[in-house]
Amino acid sequence: MPQDKAKTKIVEVKPNIELLNKFFGQKKLEKLRYHQTNIGGSIHSDGPQLESPPKYLLLACSKEANRGGHSIIVHAKKIYDFLKKEKSSYLKILKKKFLIERRGFDYPNGNIFEKPIFEKKKNFFRFRYLREYIEAAYKIKKIKLAPGKIEALNFLDKLMQSNRFQKKIKLNQGDLIILNNNILSHGRTKFDLNSGDDQRTLVRVWVK
Ligand SMILES: [Fe+2]
Numbered sequence: 001m002p003q004d005k006a007k008t009k010i011v012e013v014k015p016n017i018e019l020l021n022k023f024f025g026q027k028k029l030e031k032l033r034y035h036q037t038n039i040g041g042s043i044h045s046d047g048p049q050l051e052s053p054p055k056y057l058l059l060a061c062s063k064e065a066n067r068g069g070h071s072i073i074v075h076a077k078k079i080y081d082f083l084k085k086e087k088s089s090y091l092k093i094l095k096k097k098f099l100i101e102r103r104g105f106d107y108p109n110g111n112i113f114e115k116p117i118f119e120k121k122k123n124f125f126r127f128r129y130l131r132e133y134i135e136a137a138y139k140i141k142k143i144k145l146a147p148g149k150i151e152a153l154n155f156l157d158k159l160m161q162s163n164r165f166q167k168k169i170k171l172n173q174g175d176l177i178i179l180n181n182n183i184l185s186h187g188r189t190k191f192d193l194n195s196g197d198d199q200r201t202l203v204r205v206w207v208k
Helices: 017-022 025-031 076-086 088-094 131-141 147-161
Strands: 011-013 056-063 071-075 097-101 112-116 118-121 124-127 166-169 176-180 184-188 201-207
Touching (some): 025 131, 071 076, 071 176, 076 118, 076 184, 088 147, 131 147
Antiparallel strands (some): 011 201, 056 176, 056 201, 071 184, 097 112, 118 124
16 A cells, blocks of 8 residues: 555655754654654554555564664554453543544545544454544644543553553564554654664555
8 A cells, every 4th residue: 555645655664864853852743754753652553544544564674773673562452352341431432533634645635534543343443543643633623632532542552551462572684574453553662873874674565
């Protein structure tokens, strides 16, 4: 699947030094797509800004970071099951629609849409989440995110950061992982920039 407005199908997930030097602090989070940075922490699904996000995500490592840059894989379906049992009030909120900025693409009907974070139908499950794009959408629209929604998002982030639902692995040169992007979410630990053009590089493909 195309991954940007130029319809690129094979994307290098690699810090963009030029853009990183251009924006600082909060602006960095607002202007750059996650794959262009060396920040860690934000656990997400890929393509949440698409009507139909990719079902599969392939990540191949062509250059690892000297330090850091571990891949974090989080089982979103297990989180769903946990919430259903233990915190159904939060799950109810997370199944409601949230505004999402459709960053990196051009849409004739505007650059923001509304989607639930968890979708569950009979034989269908989808987790759609990238918190920065949600917060950016509310900021653009000048709408305050309701306190109940913020609380549910904070709890979700806490679960995603817990060891109970995640695995951490370091991909080395030549390694490839394939993730089901509907039921797993992912992130990474922050990493040091290598020198010059020798940056951590993962090659990413999205499959319908
Ligand atoms: Fe990603």
